Amino acid sequence: MSTPSLLILPGDGIGPEVMAEVVKIIDWYGEKRDLKFDVTMDLVGGAAYDKHGVPLADETMAKAQEVDAVLLGAVGGPKYDVLDFSVKPERGLLRLRKEMDLFANLRPAQCFDALADFSSLKKDVVAGLDIMIVRELTSGIYFGEPRGIITEGNERVGINTQRYTESEIRRVAIAAFELAMKRGKKLCSMEKANVMESGILWREVVEEVAKDYPEVAVSHMYADNGAMQLVRAPKQFDVIVTDNLFGDILSDCAAMLTGSLGMLPSASLGAPMENGRPKAMYEPVHGSAPDIAGQGKANPIACILSFAMALRYSFDQGDEATRLETAIEKVLADGVRTGDLLADEGVTPVSTSGMGDAIIAALDASL
Amino acid sequence: MSTPSLLILPGDGIGPEVMAEVVKIIDWYGEKRDLKFDVTMDLVGGAAYDKHGVPLADETMAKAQEVDAVLLGAVGGPKYDVLDFSVKPERGLLRLRKEMDLFANLRPAQCFDALADFSSLKKDVVAGLDIMIVRELTSGIYFGEPRGIITEGNERVGINTQRYTESEIRRVAIAAFELAMKRGKKLCSMEKANVMESGILWREVVEEVAKDYPEVAVSHMYADNGAMQLVRAPKQFDVIVTDNLFGDILSDCAAMLTGSLGMLPSASLGAPMENGRPKAMYEPVHGSAPDIAGQGKANPIACILSFAMALRYSFDQGDEATRLETAIEKVLADGVRTGDLLADEGVTPVSTSGMGDAIIAALDASL
Numbered sequence A, B: 001m002s003t004p005s006l007l008i009l010p011g012d013g014i015g016p017e018v019m020a021e022v023v024k025i026i027d028w029y030g031e032k033r034d035l036k037f038d039v040t041m042d043l044v045g046g047a048a049y050d051k052h053g054v055p056l057a058d059e060t061m062a063k064a065q066e067v068d069a070v071l072l073g074a075v076g077g078p079k080y081d082v083l084d085f086s087v088k089p090e091r092g093l094l095r096l097r098k099e100m101d102l103f104a105n106l107r108p109a110q111c112f113d114a115l116a117d118f119s120s121l122k123k124d125v126v127a128g129l130d131i132m133i134v135r136e137l138t139s140g141i142y143f144g145e146p147r148g149i150i151t152e153g154n155e156r157v158g159i160n161t162q163r164y165t166e167s168e169i170r171r172v173a174i175a176a177f178e179l180a181m182k183r184g185k186k187l188c189s190m191e192k193a194n195v196m197e198s199g200i201l202w203r204e205v206v207e208e209v210a211k212d213y214p215e216v217a218v219s220h221m222y223a224d225n226g227a228m229q230l231v232r233a234p235k236q237f238d239v240i241v242t243d244n245l246f247g248d249i250l251s252d253c254a255a256m257l258t259g260s261l262g263m264l265p266s267a268s269l270g271a272p273m274e275n276g277r278p279k280a281m282y283e284p285v286h287g288s289a290p291d292i293a294g295q296g297k298a299n300p301i302a303c304i305l306s307f308a309m310a311l312r313y314s315f316d317q318g319d320e321a322t323r324l325e326t327a328i329e330k331v332l333a334d335g336v337r338t339g340d341l342l343a344d345e346g347v348t349p350v351s352t353s354g355m356g357d358a359i360i361a362a363l364d365a366s367l
């Protein structure tokens, strides 16, 4: 196997700070586990605009199409609010998602025991939570035509169209089943087949794909019941697959169950490339947090967990991903905290690099 | 003012049992508060099918159009599963909603302190919770055309259409603002105006209506953030207004926050009638629970709270509604429990009528 390639786009705000800690982790894997990556660093968002006048240069886009995985920090900041819509930092991110055709958005909701108190839910309901929501990301009601505000008679009418083809449903279902095979072999598909034809088709196609994965226990749930069950007993789920709109709401609902939004990674996967690996971009769910940028206060864990997802889903290094997640769990259990994770008075927060160093130390101890 | 009229449709399963307790409460108001109602009892659902061969007789439908409010118990049961779709018990309920044009579905999420332990959320997050979600019920993506599963090229495509006219948005917004005026004068409207034109129109119309309610503090929130905020800190909300689809998911999410789904009432309101009162139907959120029907085990509180909603929203008897809710709160604080509310060993449950009697006693004590 050739050396796996990685394009790192730290972006804006706290992006470069948290990504610096990821780079330390990557170096550790090269030195201590002989797991080397061909790393390219480049610009995205405001940082790319400052240099190139666009939030993503064509060469960067071309590179993203070539590599095994893209790792992105965060984009945006008040400095760029005045820019024209077409060159705003977020357009760089959207261009990556669109041109790489990243149709499967993986949103894990994990709750580390040591942080369970941050949740608004009772500790026993969320401690150890580890679910994965797969959201269809490139179709559905946010993209369907016709759309717009038209005038009919003497009033306006707002129109959006939910539109899913079989192949759009099939490819995200396959992505979810593949994930389920790497996890607990349990998958729940959510839609509103009771009132929506697009939900009926969704359910049928998921059932079809299920035939190729006889080991996976499949269930179907109406999305409103899904929201209830996520609040009532989230640990009943392992992998959830759902459409763009339901996934938008349910993934955020699930994220909030953990109580630590700043801890959550994500992945967006596309079709398999020639080498069999899916096109992939990994990024923390949190934003660029310009208010604390450059002060060494940012929590790098969500970005490091995004790299752990890359290890598992792009590089078939599930054991090493687990090693990294376990190291983070240990550091948190030991009480190491960045400022955002402080609840008790009297605990001194560590810096961004302090957290990275603690995780490196835990990785060393794992050998 | 003429005697207010009430059509009572106990329905199937536990419906008649829980409604019998509501009738005791109604009689109490007649005797002790000189608040008399012109009550008609009739059949709906399987009970109507057994007698008329249809789940709602035309005469019953006509009566529902005439009265000031309809109070419904529950419909359905395994006995009727074999019936043709067109005469299933649920069709009776749907006919009422459709022909009365009940476009505003009011879904309170209330959490009585005494029952806060039933929630999966921490006690301080939900104790005393009292929010009201107003869901548009007759339009949106569950009804819009075109819809269906078509074939394009060599594959099928599932299509549904979200379609909201200004007047559809306006009337539900007005209903929500009227509610906000009777409550805490705070209203949050939820949509996805960032990615949906129907959401943009929704927000514009809500802003227009807001001008007629200068006392109400209005805010707007994206629906995915709404789901997060409901989980994180639900008490930040008072009245929430949203469309059919988002309301479907968010109202169930909010209901589950309370942990006692069997306690929740609902109302569905339509346009004002000649007397100025909105067309209205009140019903518990729970179903007909055929497994415990006829055994005196059912909890009548959701149905009694539905009558309290009728007092407040159809009969302008807000003080008497509060009296009833306070009586229920006291009974629960005293530890009176039907079987569904039992958590501790050693507590003996009361029967359906035992709960009704306890609430009557608390009403007596309130005088």
Ligand SMILES: [Mg+2]
Pocket (backbone or CB within 6 Å): A247, A248, A249, A252, B224, B225
């Ligand atoms: Mg979202």
Ligand SMILES: [Mg+2]
Pocket (backbone or CB within 6 Å): A224, A225, B247, B248, B249, B252
């Ligand atoms: Mg629902």
